[in-house]
Amino acid sequence: MAHSDPQILAGRRILLGVSGGIAAYKTVELARLRVSVGCDVRVVMTPGATQFIGPLTLQAVTGWPVSTDTFDPQQEAAMGHIALARWADLIVIAPASANCIAGLHAGQADTLLHTVCLASTTPLALAPAMNSQMWQHPATQANIQALQQRGVQCWGPAEGVQACGDTGPGRLQEPTELYQHIVAYFTRGSLAGCHLLLTAGPTREPLDAVRYIGNRSSGKMGYAIAKAAAAQGARVTLVSGPTALACPPDITRHQVQTAQQMYDQVMAQVSEADIFVACAAVADYRPETCAEHKIKKGTVPRSLTMVPNPDILAAVAGLPEPPYCLGFAAETDQVLTQAETKRKAKKISLLAANRVSATAGFDADENALTLLSDQGRIHLPQQSKQRLAQQLIHHLAEQYHAYLTIQNS
Numbered sequence: 376m377a378h379s380d381p382q383i384l385a386g387r388r389i390l391l392g393v394s395g396g397i398a399a400y401k402t403v404e405l406a407r408l409r410v411s412v413g414c415d416v417r418v419v420m421t422p423g424a425t426q427f428i429g430p431l432t433l434q435a436v437t438g439w440p441v442s443t444d445t446f447d448p449q450q451e452a453a454m455g456h457i458a459l460a461r462w463a464d465l466i467v468i469a470p471a472s473a474n475c476i477a478g479l480h481a482g483q484a485d486t487l488l489h490t491v492c493l494a495s496t497t498p499l500a501l502a503p504a505m506n507s508q509m510w511q512h513p514a515t516q517a518n519i520q521a522l523q524q525r526g527v528q529c530w531g532p533a534e535g536v537q538a539c540g541d542t543g544p545g546r547l548q549e550p551t552e553l554y555q556h557i558v559a560y561f562t563r564g565s566l567a568g569c570h571l572l573l574t575a576g577p578t579r580e581p582l583d584a585v586r587y588i589g590n591r592s593s594g595k596m597g598y599a600i601a602k603a604a605a606a607q608g609a610r611v612t613l614v615s616g617p618t619a620l621a622c623p624p625d626i627t628r629h630q631v632q633t634a635q636q637m638y639d640q641v642m643a644q645v646s647e648a649d650i651f652v653a654c655a656a657v658a659d660y661r662p663e664t665c666a667e668h669k670i671k672k673g674t675v676p677r678s679l680t681m682v683p684n685p686d687i688l689a690a691v692a693g694l695p696e697p698p699y700c701l702g703f704a705a706e707t708d709q710v711l712t713q714a715e716t717k718r719k720a721k722k723i724s725l726l727a728a729n730r731v732s733a734t735a736g737f738d739a740d741e742n743a744l745t746l747l748s749d750q751g752r753i754h755l756p757q758q759s760k761q762r763l764a765q766q767l768i769h770h771l772a773e774q775y776h777a778y779l780t781i782q783n784s
């Protein structure tokens with residue numbers, strides 16, 4: 376079997392959903408194709424699907440137990456429905472029965488497969504297979520169109536002679552065709568299929584009910600990176616400090632105020648991330664206490680006791696299985712020396728150093744960066760943050776894929 380680009384699929388996490396249709400036997404071949412190129416494939420079957428093929432067959436092909444039951448205590452103890460929902464880079468349901476499609480449209484959670492889909496923000500692709508009358512029925516067409524409007528991909532169905540003897544649209548696409556859709560999905564951009572977690576903007580450390588200690592970060596650089604990464608096919612989760620910027624389309628944003636909140640949100644998301652970009656200007660220290668009410672004039676203390684905030688980038692880079700990390704270092708003097716020291720101390724793969732000046736860096740529309748890694752230095756000259764972000768993502772993707780090749784070799 377010829378594979379157009381097996382490397383693209385190596386290490387990808389694909390959740391294969393199987394619902395109850397006569398074409399379920401073809402899913403075995405699809406699972407085999409994907410496993411053969413190094414995909415990590417887990418299977419969830421509806422109870423209906425188990426009437427057509429045995430879970431044991433797909434377990435033997437993928438090497439992992441097949442999940443069928445929402446209420447299986449062993450399943451919930453191992454990789455439960457929420458963990459499965461978060462784990463996947465892509466969910467493919469093949470075959471997708473008329474019933475399965477209707478349930479997805481309605482937001483039902485009556486099978487494990489539907490529950491996982493409902494609990495997941497992972498992209499979903501359906502390969503419908505059914506009798507052609509069922510496919511052409513206005514109810515099925517309305518369901519599929521509504522799902523497509525929500526961003527669900529629909530692969531097929533193919534036309535031809537069906538198991539029931541009818542001829543028309545409704546056949547499951549061949550496993551090789553479905554495989555090509557998957558390859559195409561993961562080759563849409565240099566970060567296609569990657570989940571990128573990113574922090575952006577400033578943090579605010581409260582002094583009292585109305586005052587805070589903050590910094591001049593506008594969030595523009597981080598938001599530009601989020602957009603550039605999404606344009607290269609990445610699934611982007613943005614943890615943003617307070618900014619005036621609108622959330623770019625196709626990006627999941629979590630808004631926070633303080634460094635501690637940013638740390639908590641990043642730690643809650645990081646296990647799903649392939650790449651972590653720490654672009655936020657996080658306060659290193661916060662006031663030890665925060666007055667419940669506004670401090671009155673004349674009662675303001677002469678000095679403040681500050682305590683350290685958690686170091687988000689160091690915490691992520693220090694995880695037992697960290698994502699690929701890109702950090703930022705904004706400095707006013709000895710920029711590259713300080714940045715290289717920071718990169719080595721925190722064991723970060725790639726560090727973007729920038730000099731803060733009147734025309735570039737904080738709260739400006741332009742910036743310049745020097746990328747530092749074990750491979751050397753790359754200077755990206757002063758330009759708009761949008762263009763700079765595109766160049767940065769280009770280099771990040773190159774270095775990330777080189778890193779993956781080394782990890783997988």
Ligand SMILES: Cc1cc2nc3c(=O)[nH]c(=O)nc-3n(C[C@H](O)[C@H](O)[C@H](O)COP(=O)(O)O)c2cc1C
Nearest residue numbers: 394395396397421423424472473474475504505506
């Ligand atoms: C022999 C047989 C073949 C079937 N083939 C299909 C099919 O190809 N597509 C489909 O949508 N439903 C088909 N059905 C009906 C589904 O199995 C039925 O709607 C079931 O409830 C689907 O459950 P599920 O979507 O939860 O897996 C078939 C039923 C039988 C008995």
